[in-house]
Amino acid sequence: MAASTELPSLDLLISQTLSGSDLQEYNRIHYGRTDHHELEVKKSSQSSAKENDFDLAAYDFPTKKEETRSPRIVRVGVIQNSIGTSTDKPLVEQRQAIFDKIRKIIESAGEEGVNVLCLQEAWSMPFAFCTREKQPWCEFAESVENGPSTQFLKEFAIKYGMVIVSPILERDEVHGDTIWNTAVVINEAGKVIGKHRKNHIPRVGDFNESTYYFEGNTGHPVFDTKYGKIAINICYGRHHPLNWLMFGVNGAEIVFNPSATVAGLSEHLWAVEARNAAIANSYFTCAINRVGTEAFPNEFTSGDGKPAHKEFGHFYGSSYVTAPNGARTPSLSRVKDGLLIAQIDLNLCRQTKDRWGFQMTQRLDLYADSLNKAIQHDFVPQVIQ
Amino acid sequence: MAASTELPSLDLLISQTLSGSDLQEYNRIHYGRTDHHELEVKKSSQSSAKENDFDLAAYDFPTKKEETRSPRIVRVGVIQNSIGTSTDKPLVEQRQAIFDKIRKIIESAGEEGVNVLCLQEAWSMPFAFCTREKQPWCEFAESVENGPSTQFLKEFAIKYGMVIVSPILERDEVHGDTIWNTAVVINEAGKVIGKHRKNHIPRVGDFNESTYYFEGNTGHPVFDTKYGKIAINICYGRHHPLNWLMFGVNGAEIVFNPSATVAGLSEHLWAVEARNAAIANSYFTCAINRVGTEAFPNEFTSGDGKPAHKEFGHFYGSSYVTAPNGARTPSLSRVKDGLLIAQIDLNLCRQTKDRWGFQMTQRLDLYADSLNKAIQHDFVPQVIQ
Secondary structure: OOOOOOOHHHHHHHHHHHOOOHHHHHHHHHHHOOOEEOEEEEEEEEHHHHHOOOOEEEEEOOOOOOOOOOOOOOEEEEEEOOOOOOOOOOHHHHHHHHHHHHHHHHHHHHHHHHHEEEOOOOOOOOOHHHHHOOOOOOOOEEOOOHHHHHHHHHHHHHHHHHHHEEEEEEEEOOOOEEEEEEEEEEEEOOOOOEEEEEEOOOOEOOOOOHHHHOOOOOOOEEEEOOOOEEEEEEEHHOOHHHHHHHHHOOOOEEEEEOOEEEEHHHHHHHHHHHHHHHHHHHHHEEEEOOOEEEEEEEEEEEOOOOOOOOEEEEEEEEEEOOOOOOOOOOOOOOOOOOEEEEEEEOOOHHHHHHHHHHOOOOOHHHHHHHHHOOOOOOOOOOEOO | OOOOOOOHHHHHHHHOOOOHHHHHHHHHHHHHOOOOOOOOEEEOHHHHHHOOOOOEEEEEOOOOOOOOOOOEEEEEEEEEEOOOOOOOOOHHHHHHHHHHHHHHHHHHHHHHOOOOEEOOOOOOOHHHHHHHOOHHHHHEEEEEOOOHHHHHHHHHHHOOOOOOEEEEEEEOOOOEEEEEEEEEEEEEOOOEEEEEOOOOOOOOOOOOOHHHHOOOOOOOOOEEEEOOOEOOOOOHHHHHHHHHHHHHHOOOHHHHHHEEHHHHHHHHHHHHHHHHHHHHOOOOOEEOEEEEEEEEEEEEOOOOOOEEEEEEEEOOOOEEEEEOOEOOOOOOOOOOOEEEEEEEEHHHHHHHHHHOOOOOOOOHHHHHHHHHHOOOOOOOOOOOO
């Protein structure tokens, strides 16, 4: 689906252009470490990646051993992908085409021993919210417990003993058939242990999501899984530092940011926001973005004075993982499906807190008081003339 | 003072290594725009920069004209510098040596029409807090109203009609002779209009500042100057998203981040944090870091198991400016003193708010409530087993 004129990877470009001490310095300053600590993957995974045309990369985050706690090594995996067929096909066919391509990537994740896997936002459908058409797109909304996405993923969760985070368009039949942008958490036994609904809904560019669903009402849940405490900050929530903060306050060690965002809007922000959140909150963040260009059957306008058109723009992939200490992996491809694996030790969260002390020094009481005042209608900002 | 083995500039390295469409893509993705919009500076400024060995760079941020508001074009300047002589000299001589070198740079800023100028953290002294010695370093603490730094800068404020932000070590004689890490705001008439005290004090690496001064008690003031609403987030406060947030809530259009931080600790975070703050809060941020290596007369330890030593490590400069839309300038040198000028239109703040809607969608009421709960001793995090 990707336009052939797109740069495949900025990270690759740099690593192929710089060398010696220049590359070392670039890596130190940009990635926070001179060595990416690439991990070997199995030959079978390499073959599958080649055959099925997805990017495959794995990195380690070596962490100091503690004297009183055992390491808590976890393999995190994230998947980015384009849709599987054109958007004018029957919905069930569209979904099946995505399932078919995702199956191959999940199998590689399983073979590589991934413990916690997260897919991209609304992974089982095209990102049709640019159209503002309710039909047929609302039909992709599905049940958290028994929808086709959950059914499809349960099998892999059980087979590989994997926790899977599945961001879908949710249909809540119990509460007025409402639609939500929701991440479903399936545990390693294939059981749905809970869900989180996107807290902040965009009204920018073609992201007309507020036409379809409301701000989430599930708070900032942290899911205490077999493989660590995880949370999900869905897409536009990454622009909101308070959203990231509350997942940290609730004890998250890994926060996934399943997204769908396009080059013209946000690409220069992409490497900044999820990484800043990892630093500020001393946890791991995994930023995931979809790939390729999605065209829709009917034309739509973008509220920018330009003529109607049928394409959403280029989803630039570039998924990456940041550690609590600010070190990060290179990004996956800008144009291809991909599986990124990071081997992490959750102990690094507390080690980073002990080193930097952001939680000790953050003065939450001051800010609770400040925000209480700021939300009043008669709030007077602190301005000195 | 800078070690000759240090890379002068990562930005320069990239711009000299990449070319054509590769450089364009790097600039688009990394800086948020393909053109840096460099501004010409006067021949006399160029000569002064060469003669006095400081880096000089100026950039424009062209902004859309509105129909109902006039542009509010402001020239912002930031200065980064090494100290002026060795730290075993008499204190008054050390301070004078800094004044002497800063004078030249301020004069260039004045000649280039800078309207608002900010110096680095504790600019009139070495960053001696690594030593944990109270004497002689506490003697650098000075009065906000009448101290030598304020006296020195007033003259330039009046001469050039410039607002100057002067981050100093403050002595508060009225309140028990206490010491504070404080930014003084001097208006274009040479009058001190207020001060802000650093809200978050580090306890990391050699940053033993909590030995000397306490968390600030001045809130999050925004100074409504002739040239826009400005605020100051001092150094370690940049790691705290809530600190940035409250300056935004109080209406800041430009937030300066005068800092002193070293390569081994924070260089991979530097390009992330102040930039993220600009994006999240839809204002301009100016990140300023001192330059060079500072050695002290007596040895000290760093709490890292390593032998006692006399050097603080390399202050890596790299000051830069970010616009509310996330576009940024290249950094100043990693090794030289420098003056960075950015010509900005404050109207871009509101334009960015109208585009992205972060303020509309940030749900402050939700977070006021969440923080109220989080600060209670019997707080129960939202955890799903």
